[in-house]
Amino acid sequence: MNIDSELVRELAELLIETGLTEIEVEDGDRKVKLSRAASVTQLAAPVAAAPAAPAAATAPAAPAADPVPAAVDPGAIKSPMVGTAYLSPEPGSDPFITVGAQVKAGQTLLIVEAMKVMNP
Incomplete structure (x- = not known):
């Protein structure tokens, strides 16, 4: 060849x-x-803020170039990937979480669709 x-x-x-x-x-x-290896950029996801422990990422990600200070939104949880956020499992159903609700580690907060794959 x-x-x-x-x-x-x-x-x-x-x-x-x-x-x-x-x-x-x-x-x-x-x-x-x-x-080639992709450079990974971690961005803050626009989710409802609630005091919670950050969800464990499935793969380690590089920190964002300009991280958002914790004082701006102390309840924010960063998404491990960029994509379309779905707040409920299907259209018209109840959301996974509501603003002000207590969350537990490992609890599904939303689904991120990235490259046609749904990631809880």
């Missing part, structure tokens, strides 16, 4: 320009897959 270094170079540039972490190209019997 003959590797086209120019194609690999162009795909690598495309990864950098678009911010993608992986790209795969098939052309006949030739298949090229490039991937």
